[in-house]
Amino acid sequence: MPAYHELMEFQRDTEALAQIAGRLGWDQETVMPRGAAAQRGEEMAAIEGVLHARRTDPRVGEWLAAIDASTLSSEGQAQLRHIRRDYDRNTKVPAALAAAIARETSLAQGVWADARANEDFDAFAPTLAKVLQLRREEAEALANGGSRYDALLQDYEPGATGAELEAMFGALRPRLIALRERIMGADHQPGGVSGSFDEGKQLVLARKLAETFGYDFDRGRLDKAVHPFSSGSGTDARITTRTAADDPFNCFYSTIHEVGHAAYELGIDDAYLLTPLGQGVSMGVHESQSRIYENQIGRSRAFTGWLFDQMTASFGDIGVGDADAFYGVVNRVGQGYIRTESDELQYNLHVLLRFDLERALISGDLQVADLPGAWNERFEADFGFAVDKPSNGCLQDVHWSVGLFGYFPTYSLGNVYAGCLHKALRDAVPDLDEGLAQGDTSAATGWLGENLQRHGGLFEPREVVEQACGFRPTEAPLLDYLEEKFSAIYKL
Known part of the structure; x- marks a missing residue:
């Protein structure tokens, strides 16, 4: 033809x-x-x-x-x-x-x-x-x-609507807040790491983590940025991270997160190169890869045991006694303002806040001058403490400055997809933890590559997730996973 x-x-x-x-x-x-x-x-x-x-x-x-x-x-x-x-x-x-x-x-x-x-x-x-x-x-x-908002949403999640997401997020929010409140009141509270963590050593270990998750440095690179991100597709998919002397996890898990994005792009069938099928099908599906790499795999008890050994080898005494305690440290739920630094449990509360506010901005129900007040009020309602400065509030994210209205909800949608994919992955690879405990992620990343990543844009977003999982995506697997995981960590 x-x-x-x-x-x-x-x-x-x-x-x-x-x-x-x-x-x-x-x-x-x-x-x-x-x-x-x-x-x-x-x-x-x-x-x-x-x-x-x-x-x-x-x-x-x-x-x-x-x-x-x-x-x-x-x-x-x-x-x-x-x-x-x-x-x-x-x-x-x-x-x-x-x-x-x-x-x-x-x-x-x-x-x-x-x-x-x-x-x-x-x-x-x-x-x-x-x-x-x-x-x-x-x-x-x-x-x-x-709907003007639905029109913008199609740029990031084709087929989704604001009303549909509102219903899904409405089911997430009360259970997340209830679990957070139980955790905050728990008698057992994990500690944290101590000491100052050299930036150069952080970046060396970050590179090792990227390689551990299968990142191909012949087709990518790792750089620093104010706000970590992944860029590119085909044979050039680059990642960035950031460092903080008192918080090495910011660097390590930002790196793993962005590797998930890049791995999706690099894993697409080569036959689709420089065609519409040669990139991730939606930001929700994209986020499912970054979040499952970062959380369900990267923050699992098996993998954090390996990471504990890597950190002590790199930095010496980090103020954590053993791998079990380290697992609690990595997954600690605490008060914090920054979405990208949030623990796995509260992350979606950050996203739901932004979703509601940006819908109101697009509709005209919220004016720019009133944004800080609206943000601060909602933040205190959901997190239980007040915003102290703009960089910890409505100035923390780059997205609205670059016009990405409709993007934020795909973060939580990606978490929902990741919850479903994790359930299917565990069913398909029952001995997954044996490899993760040795720092071998290939069984997990290989399953994701074969069942989702290689398809690129071949299928519609929810269709490709449903095919990989064998069931229609819902929020239930994510909520069940969070409640089981954090109940065990906090001895609820």
Whole structure:
């Protein structure tokens, strides 16, 4: 079919240009000179203009109309599904608006970083208001009279709706809060590590952890960033981490988390390279990989026993007596403000807070000027103590500054998916802990690679999780896992 082949050749170049745009973003967050921010904004806007022109090229519509999908393989039909979805979306967004969003969000990253460093929300508020208004305009163009938030959500989790997620999260929140309250009142409370942990040694062990989880440094690299992230796909998937002298787990588990993201991208079938199928199918599914790597595998009793030996070999006495105590330390539930540093139990409460607030921002029910107050009120209700400064509150995350409205709920959706995948993994590999205790994650990562990662965008998000698990995803496995795990740790 000439039309199909012409379309896929055109799409290949579009995908390659998108990878270049992603690399500019990686550079901005890692090694770009601070003084280059304004120029980088223009560069990002220029390449976004080129990408938007390609994604709305009338020839794409003509090729789609000329192709008889029934004559294609399942892979070919999936390619068309993605291309048609993106084409329909992009033709609704004016090119000038797409470029304005790229320019403003690129500049906003620097404004946010400075405001966060200076504890000055008022300095960031005008920029956030501009980004929010641009994204509202985009949502209006996409929604066709429907929910603006649902329209934005499709960028990150195709097929999901705000109402559906609200119901799922509504089932999560009360059980999470109840378990947290029981834990906080428990007689047994794990301690913590002590001492100062050299940054260089942290990064050496972080690299070893990445390799332990199967990260391929021939197709990636590990760098530092203010906010850890993963970037790229195909044969170039990079990760970042951060360090703190008094908290080595920040570095180690950020690294494992980002390896989960990168492993998904690197594990996709090579036949899908530089096509719409050659990347993770949704951010919820993506997050399922980072969270199961980080938590169900990386914070398991078996694996933390191995990690305890690695840490004592690297740092000497860390103030923890044995591997059992270390397991409690790694999984300790405590008061904290920062989502990315949160324990496994309370993490979803951070996400649910953001989900509710950003829906209100997009709908207009919450104004930017009122965001700190709304955030602080909800935080105290869910966590039981007050926010002390903006960098521990509504300035802590980069997401809204770069316009990622609709992204936050995929973190908790990913946790739900991870809970289901973990249940299926344990059923499929009953002796999993034997390998993990030796620092061998291959049985777990291999199962995930075979049953989920290699498919890339071939299936719809929930479809690929359901196929891997053998049952429809629900929040129940995650909640059951959390209650069993933390009841044992805290002797409830």
